[in-house]
Amino acid sequence: MRLYRLDTPETEPTATPIEASPIAPASEGEGEGELEELLNASPDALFDEPILLFARQPGLTTGIPDLLGLDRFGNSVVFELKRGDSGSESASEASIVSQPQLYAQALDRYDYHELDALTDEYRNGDWPVPSTIAETDSLIEAYNDFFEQDRVPWELNRAQRLAIVAERITLQTRQSARWLRDRGLDIQAVEVQRFEAPSGESFFGATTIVDYDETRTQNSSQSKPGDRVFTIRVFTTAFPSIKDVLSADRMDPLLGNLTTNYPYLESQAPGHPEPVRYALRVNPYGDNEVKVAIDATGDGNMDAANYLRKNRDLFRDRGFTVSQRDSMRVVVDTWEDIEVSDLRQEEFIERVAARYVDLVNLGHEVFDVA
Incomplete structure (x- = not known):
């Protein structure tokens, strides 16, 4: 992704490059903290669709995902964030793809009451939360307010989506994500980059590198799930x-x-x-x-x-x-x-x-x- 500031004076228009500014940790030891803050503030920037975040760093049986959200079909979205390249430092090329699958596997067994408990933890944490979450008493109430729907609790979390987010999605991560997507896993890989303008203002943008087939996650079947x-x-x-x-x-x-x-x-x-x-x-x-x-x-x-x-x-x-x-x-x-x-x-x-x-x-x- 390349960004420019466009100036159009009467003489000759000019385009000044807006320099990429690496996303650094918010403070020593926080790893992907600043990237997490960016996405917590605007998750819809990733997919060009509304996403309701309901958990941040929740403790699942298979680990601690960065963020959890819900899409308009009631599917859970698991965010795996990586500052820098998707397969660098603490995250190997294998783990950056396998770890969110383990989170989704654990989440697949959660019923509505357990999701609602994660929402309570998110609401009471030391971070900003969406106003819809902050101003409602339950996850299903927040979901229906946010998406202007009338779903019932068991309709949430009937499927899981995975999102790998990094400043640069490596070739190996792209190939792995596409292979999994083509075999039925709802997975996306998104690059998020921050830019600093000559004025000192900061911007960030997202580019979807690997997308998924939306029709697979619309839950068209009307059969009711069990518990x-x-x-x-x-x-x-x-x-x-x-x-x-x-x-x-x-x-x-x-x-x-x-x-x-x-x-x-x-x-x-x-x-x-x-x-x-x-x-x-x-x-x-x-x-x-x-x-x-x-x-x-x-x-x-x-x-x-x-x-x-x-x-x-x-x-x-x-x-x-x-x-x-x-x-x-x-x-x-x-x-x-x-x-x-x-x-x-x-x-x-x-x-x-x-x-x-x-x-x-x-x-x-x-x-x-x-």
């Missing part, structure tokens, strides 16, 4: 008791649909039909219920749904309901009138996890004799 925090806690509580029957040492390869209200674990046990999934339906926002269920499409090595129904007496003896459905919720147990507050109760988490273990063990007992 990822509750889901992960139930699965991690149950997994040690069922990993042997699932034939897996780690949960990650078995996990599916985590961002929806119907996540599941899928068995890798030899001889078991592939389409059978052990699901956890979590919907405290609509019908206020939690279900554990066996889903079976009947398209595998055997007609799994019909075989489950043939064993209905065995399931019923253990307190499960067997339906006539051919796919979703063939075998099910349900908790009704569930509120979000119930999902934070350790006793309820353990009760659902224990029932999930019962379901998995019983399902494998049935299929082992198929």
